[in-house]
Amino acid sequence: MADGPSNEVLLDIHERMVRIRIFEEEAGKLMENGKVPGALHLYVGQEAVAAGVMAHLSDADQITSTHRGHGHVVAKGGQFKEMYAELYGRVTGYCKGMGGSMHISNFDIGILGANGIVCGGPPIAVGAAFSNKYRETDQVAVTFFGDGASNEGAFHEAANMAALYKLPCLFVCENNGFGEYTSQKRHQAIRDVADRAAGYGMPGVIVDGMDVIAVYEAAGEAINRARRGEGPTLLECKTYRFYDHVGVRGMGIDYRSDDEVKEWKQRDPIKLLEDRLAEQDVLSNDDAAAVHERVRSEAMEAIAWADASPYPAVENLLDDVYYNGE
Amino acid sequence: MAAATDQATREIPYVKAITEGVQQSLHEFPEAFLAGEDVAVAGSVFGIYKGLLAEFGEKRIVDTPISEAGIVGLGVGAAATGLRPILDIMFMDFLGECMDEVANQMAKMRFMFGGKAKLPVTVLMMGGAGMSMAAQHSQSLEAWLCHLPGLKVMMPTTPYDAKGSIIAAVREENPIFVILNKLSLGITGPVPEEPYAIPIGEAIIRREGSDISVVAIGRMVHEALTAAEELAKDGISLEVIDPRTVQPFDTATVIASVQKTHHAMIVHEAVRFAGIGGEIAAQIQEEAFDYLDAPVARLGAPFAPVPYSPPLEKAYMPDAKRIAATARETLGR
Ligand SMILES: Cc1ncc(C[n+]2csc(CCOP(=O)(O)OP(=O)(O)O)c2C)c(N)n1
Numbered sequence: 001m002a003d004g005p006s007n008e009v010l011l012d013i014h015e016r017m018v019r020i021r022i023f024e025e026e027a028g029k030l031m032e033n034g035k036v037p038g039a040l041h042l043y044v045g046q047e048a049v050a051a052g053v054m055a056h057l058s059d060a061d062q063i064t065s066t067h068r069g070h071g072h073v074v075a076k077g078g079q080f081k082e083m084y085a086e087l088y089g090r091v092t093g094y095c096k097g098m099g100g101s102m103h104i105s106n107f108d109i110g111i112l113g114a115n116g117i118v119c120g121g122p123p124i125a126v127g128a129a130f131s132n133k134y135r136e137t138d139q140v141a142v143t144f145f146g147d148g149a150s151n152e153g154a155f156h157e158a159a160n161m162a163a164l165y166k167l168p169c170l171f172v173c174e175n176n177g178f179g180e181y182t183s184q185k186r187h188q189a190i191r192d193v194a195d196r197a198a199g200y201g202m203p204g205v206i207v208d209g210m211d212v213i214a215v216y217e218a219a220g221e222a223i224n225r226a227r228r229g230e231g232p233t234l235l236e237c238k239t240y241r242f243y244d245h246v247g248v249r250g251m252g253i254d255y256r257s258d259d260e261v262k263e264w265k266q267r268d269p270i271k272l273l274e275d276r277l278a279e280q281d282v283l284s285n286d287d288a289a290a291v292h293e294r295v296r297s298e299a300m301e302a303i304a305w306a307d308a309s310p311y312p313a314v315e316n317l318l319d320d321v322y323y324n325g326e
Numbered sequence: 327m328a329a330a331t332d333q334a335t336r337e338i339p340y341v342k343a344i345t346e347g348v349q350q351s352l353h354e355f356p357e358a359f360l361a362g363e364d365v366a367v368a369g370s371v372f373g374i375y376k377g378l379l380a381e382f383g384e385k386r387i388v389d390t391p392i393s394e395a396g397i398v399g400l401g402v403g404a405a406a407t408g409l410r411p412i413l414d415i416m417f418m419d420f421l422g423e424c425m426d427e428v429a430n431q432m433a434k435m436r437f438m439f440g441g442k443a444k445l446p447v448t449v450l451m452m453g454g455a456g457m458s459m460a461a462q463h464s465q466s467l468e469a470w471l472c473h474l475p476g477l478k479v480m481m482p483t484t485p486y487d488a489k490g491s492i493i494a495a496v497r498e499e500n501p502i503f504v505i506l507n508k509l510s511l512g513i514t515g516p517v518p519e520e521p522y523a524i525p526i527g528e529a530i531i532r533r534e535g536s537d538i539s540v541v542a543i544g545r546m547v548h549e550a551l552t553a554a555e556e557l558a559k560d561g562i563s564l565e566v567i568d569p570r571t572v573q574p575f576d577t578a579t580v581i582a583s584v585q586k587t588h589h590a591m592i593v594h595e596a597v598r599f600a601g602i603g604g605e606i607a608a609q610i611q612e613e614a615f616d617y618l619d620a621p622v623a624r625l626g627a628p629f630a631p632v633p634y635s636p637p638l639e640k641a642y643m644p645d646a647k648r649i650a651a652t653a654r655e656t657l658g659r
Contacts, residue, residue, distance in 0.1 A: 037458035037636055089458065089635030100460045100634030116462035117422065118392050151391035152423065179392050181368035187391040253368045312633075314641040321630045
């Protein structure tokens with residue numbers, strides 16, 4: 001690991017992952033206890049993907065997120081208070097309570113929406129990348145999407161255009177093996193979504209999505225390539241969601257085995273990183289536990305703040321349907 | 327329509343009535359199959375197809391990739407070549423993903439090709455707000471479909487109608503959409519065990535009344551019935567009409583009612599502007615202008631996407647209270 005990421009980067013990545021995990025654990029409890037309405041698609045298990053990619057991005061770089069978007073927002077710098085407030089449907093939330101879990105995002109830090117429409121993001125990211133190139137900036141647009149989403153026509157149109165115009169864009173496929181309750185082998189005839197890159201004339205790269213350093217390094221290469229003006233990359237991260245499709249325990253649909261879940265949990269991405277950090281004397285187990293504790297209390301504070309926030313006023317319902325001047 | 331015998335009629339929820347409608351349709355037509363996202367192994371995210379995979383097997387209960395355009399296109403092609411597809415596109419908001427297949431292919435194929443194609447396709451989907459599912463999972467888009475010549479559209483509001491609409495739709499030889507309502511899944515009601523079909527294009531009077539005709543679309547039927555109950559206490563009598571099919575539309579039943587009550591109001595959960603309430607109001611004034619004692623009232627959602635925050639979503643959707651207030655206003659009582 002001589003040339004690996006610096007200790008500073010490692011600690012930063014660790015912090016991002018722990019923040020996602022704890023945000024989601026607490027969000028899951030809120031949903032199951034009926035404290036927040038709607039449907040929460042939680043990101044637990046996939047933290048290495050958001051953290052490893054986002055560690056390369058500044059606020060000026062754009063991302064598009066998905067229905068499973070909390071992790072992307074946290075990793076991109078989203079604040080717990082405004083995020084929990086959004087889940088609570090309060091006016092202090094990032095979307096003023098209009099969007100909720102599936103649309104949680106903050107344009108100020110380059111998040112062009114979390115999307116309730118599967119594969120809603122990739123074409124929009126291509127638009128942002130087009131804009132970046134047009135405006136001659138070095139910004140990069142990254143789109144996150146699932147294995148399931150790669151079966152939508154929108155993915156194919158977006159990928160083709162990004163490659164054709166050589167746009168500064170990164171397609172990050174979070175292959176967690178399922179689209180809702182349908183396993184990958186039952187929804188596409190390929191094993192590697194990255195294979196699809198060849199059809200559009202861009203590189204397709206596969207990484208272990210539970211190994212955050214592998215994700216970090218592969219994403220870094222692709223993002224640098226994009227910034228150099230060499231066009232898009234499709235980066236497929238093999239990962240797994242530890243919770244159900246919706247919520248924590250979900251709807252009790254029998255579609256994957258407990259053994260399979262258990263097996264993947266043995267490769268918990270946070271645990272893998274913490275073992276490595278302890279081994280390399282970057283972060284002791286005690287210090288790691290202290291990070292968890294600090295983030296947990298920040299989450300609890302944010303939840304209390306969110307819960308005490310007011311709801312949006314009915315009179316303001318129409319305010320943001322159209323732009324009406326500042 | 328087969329008359330229901332008492333012995334064979336049970337109280338079952340809307341969700342089960344949907345399952346039964348699909349199940350009996352699959353028995354009736356060997357060429358029928360069900361295709362959609364998570365319809366097979368999961369039995370749908372709404373639980374509406376539970377048990378069908380076990381009963382009919384993978385050939386007839388088909389899990390598809392997340393490819394709505396592909397699903398509808400598959401249905402059009404299969405119907406054109408002799409099958410009788412039942413398609414599920416989950417939330418009706420996902421019409422956005424497949425609107426070309428719906429509007430430019432399915433709706434027009436028979437007409438454009440000189441009446442050669444016959445397309446017995448049924449599309450099932452879930453509409454409506456009320457569950458904090460936000461702007462992309464809560465819409466009422468029936469107007470999109472009603473505006474397309476070549477399509478038929480049903481909106482069942484009771485368990486009885488849910489089953490009977492699906493059976494009618496699958497027997498229908500034209501493309502037809504059955505818009506189900508997610509907030510109604512738990513509503514129970516009497517449903518005969520044997521197969522029966524709701525007549526396509528026939529409205530039903532859910533409650534007779536003498537003062538004002540309330541045409542309620544979809545779930546608003548239940549809100550209108552609650553309003554009618556409430557206003558009856560003050561001696562105000564609402565006639566509640568459930569069109570059941572919104573394309574074709576049963577104008578005659580509405581006109582006959584307005585000729586009796588001399589007042590009319592339309593309520594739907596879709597946004598008011600360019601909603602089908604406008605069409606119905608126009609038909610009433612064209613055919614019953616001389617009978618009207620007041621302008622036709624229209625209730626619908628404000629011109630905004632569906633908000634997530636519970637108090638806003640509640641204010642967004644028309645309800646019994648607002649139906650009652652609008653009825654009073656129209657009647658001046
Ligand atoms: C256009 C569209 N079709 C269907 C759905 C319903 N849906 C929500 S999440 C999901 C599965 C998505 O799978 P994938 O892209 O692999 O992401 P994951 O949930 O695994 O993170 C589906 C089918 C939707 N929201 N939008």
